[in-house]
Each structure stands twice: as C-alpha cells, then as structure tokens.
Amino acid sequence: MLPHAAEPHSGHPHGAAAPCRARRGPVRTLAWTCLWLAAFALSAASAQAVENAAPDPSIVNAYRVAARARAALDLLTAGRPDAAITQVAKAEQGPLERAGDARAPLAQALARLRSGVDAGDSGSARAAADAAVRAANRLPMTLPEAGGAAGGAGAVVAALARDAGGEGQEAAAARGDDAVEPRAYALALCAVAAGIADDRGLPGTVADALDTLATTIGNRADVDAVRAATATVLGGLGAAPAPEDVTRAFRAIDRGLDLAVSRYRQGDAAGAQEALIDAYLDDFEGLEPALRSADPALEQRLEATLAQHLRGLIREGVPAARLADAVEQARTDLAAAREALR
DSSP states (O other): OOGGGGSOOTTSOGGGHHHHHHHHHHHHHHHHHHHHHHHHHHHHHHHHHHHHSOOOHHHHHHHHHHHHHHHHHHHHHTTOHHHHHHHHHHHHHTGGGGOGGGHHHHHHHHHHHHHHHHHTOHHHHHHHHHHHHHHHHTSOOSOOSSSOOOOOHHHHHHHHHHHHHHHHHHHHHOOGGGGHHHHHHHHHHHHHHHHHHHHTTOOHHHHHHHHHHHHHHHTTOOHHHHHHHHHHHHHHHTOOOOHHHHHHHHHHHHHHHHHHHHHHHTTOHHHHHHHHHHIIIIIIGGGHHHHHHHOHHHHHHHHHIIIIIHHHHHHHTOOHHHHHHHHHHHHHHHHHHHHHTO
C-alpha cells in the first residue's frame, strides 16, 4: 500500500485528495474484476487443453493391464483357462513396467489374478480384476500444474477405443480359436473405456458408441463393420489421431495410389481397384472423424474421390494417363488434409 499517495502534495488544499480516492475505488475494483475474469478464462482454456491433450502412456498402459485382467476373467468364466492364462502373461510382460504410480497395485492384482486363474477360481479372479481397474482409476487424468501431459478422460477413452478397434479387426479377420483372445481383449477394452466415460461424466453418446463397438465385435462382425464402429466412437470424442498415425496413414495412401496407377497401366484393373479399396478402408477411413471436424468439405471431397471417383474411372476403362491425372489431383487434396490434421 502507498498511504502517502493519498495525501495532497504540500501547497495543495486538503480537499484535493478526496476526488483521487473516489476515483481509485472503482479503478481498483475494475482491475480486480479483470484479473478474475482473466484467471477464469485461463482456467477454462487449460481445462479444454487437458481434455484434448494426449494422455500419459502410463495411464493408458494401466488401463490396458486392467483390460487384460478383465479379459482373463471373461475367458476363465467362458471355460477357456488356457486363453485366460495367456492374457495374464501378456499383462505381466506388456505395459506393466510403464504403468507409473499404479505399478505396485497392478502387480499385486495380477499376482492374485494368476493364482485365481491357475486354480480355476472365478471369484478370486473377479476380485483381482476389479482391483486392477481400481488401481488404474487412482491415476489422475488431469495435467499436472508443472509440466507433463496426462491428458483428459476423453483422450484416455480414445486411446482405448483405438486399441479395441484394432483388436476387434484382428478378431473379425481371424477364424476359429484365433479370434478368441483378441475378441475377449477388445470387449474388455470397451468395458473399461465405458466405465471411464461413465465415471468421468463424458457425454452419453460416447458410452452408446462404445456399446455399439462392443456389440459389433461380439457379433463376430466383419472388419469393415468394426472399423466403422471404431470411427463412430472416435468421432463422438472428437479425437484426433496421433501424429505418427497421421503420417503413417498418408504414406500408406500414397503407396496405395501409386500401386493402383501401376497396376492399371499393366492392365490389371481388378488389382488397381483392390489397391484403392485398401487405401480407403485401411488408411483414409481412420482419419475421417478428425478431418471431418477440421474441414468437413475437404473430408467429403476426399471420401468421394477415394471411395467412388477413382474407382469409377477404372470401371469406365479410361486411359491410364487420365487415371494418373485424377490421382495427382487427389494428392493435392490429401496434402491439404495432412496440413489440416497437424
């Protein structure tokens, strides 16, 4: 405080200080109000940044371990102790060592899980699986004040949904017993992600989308159906793919386009069609939710180009040079899409 500033300078009448005090009150109030509003805006911006941030791998890994534990329980209950043991082993050998603060409780839960599975005791296995989920839930899903990036609940759910989609696609492509383990793990990932969505107050549409994904995987649907259901979950979360996934996808699309043109020039129209279908379904479709959020018109244009226009040119039997020109035009849009997803 500066008490002398409130006093009149020598030679001035005492009453001259009163108007200064009168003015200072509102100014001070306004200043504090501005500071409060700025702090509130910064807090809101930080909260949004938290929810959109990439999750700390230790958090996602902890939930992956918990999902393995749930999958082991489900397989044991379904009369597949051999597959259940495999899930326990994968949990022990996989991300447990990078599960951060949850490492010790997770290790203890997995030790009890292994004992329960070995003994065929589903009650003990269930208690251990629940303990694994609780250990993962203890990890904070907010950004620390000083550095680090733990990400928000939405980011964790998105990471688990991607895992579930990948496992679900593997299960859909497999046959017989080869599908049992990836399907069980995919369903457990959906269940764990849905639990997070419910506990952390994510929109109900996210839980609904996860339920759709789980139903699709559980119904032994084909790869395309699982992929579409995964995209629905990620679209509901507004989840952008990881930078390395974006890079990989665009490189794969480029290779697919090159392969399509090469095969078409060699007279292999069917092979060219296959290359375009793979480029769209395996690589571009995973980018669609994020691109739709960033640039809806560009996403629609690329979808029409990759899924319809280029394949239509092949069906028409156009000269190879015309197909090559159309592919180069598509690459212009793809470059813009890559920039939009940075």
